[in-house]
Amino acid sequence: MQLDDARGERRLEVGRVVLDADALVVVRGTEEVCLPPKEFRLLQFLLQGPGRTYTRMQLLDEIWGWDTEGAERTVDVHVNRLRTRFAGWGELSIETIRGLGYRAVVPGE
Template identity: 45%
Template sequence: MIIWLNQLIWVTALLRRAHVANDRKLTIGNTVLDADSVSIMVDSQEISVTVREFNILFKLLSYPNKTFSRSQLLDEFWGVDTTTGLRAVDVYITKLRDKFSGSDVFEITTVHGLGYKAVLK
């Protein structure tokens, strides 16, 4: 319980420093990500995503053009103690790319040898 609480405090501090904790809604063009309802709207139509897909996309779009490694994403959204392999991140990125392949606003690109980033169009 103490370890979990320490991780929560650490993540909260990181988010506060990055000013992400207060930004619960992210609007990029016709795409709105709402962290309170864990929903994504594109042209007023909801796109169905899992919580993990939402979190990954919210992270990428919060820092456009910033590359995140697979291990960074895995540690943040699966936890440091996970036994899940790095390729699990690839699966979620593929799902997100499929769901947002028609987006005129952003695309998720691979930075070979490093990881992934969201690029605004």
């Protein structure tokens, strides 16, 4: 997994998938998916610690800020949107940890 390239661009590589934080796009081969900022940040955050479980409150604090008035359901909605967008992309998936939260699963990690 790589976080930055030689030009200082903010990129995260997960297998064949590249997250470009400057453009808010996720690229796999010739496929390119533009994401809204919160969805991008959520995916990026989860993928920076694959296998690590985060509670909904941790994700709310990290992505939306500690002073957000959003409910934990906000995280669920954004995770479901990401799952829909990347259905069939075996390189990345988000698991629900019942009663706790979510974690990214990256094959081979």
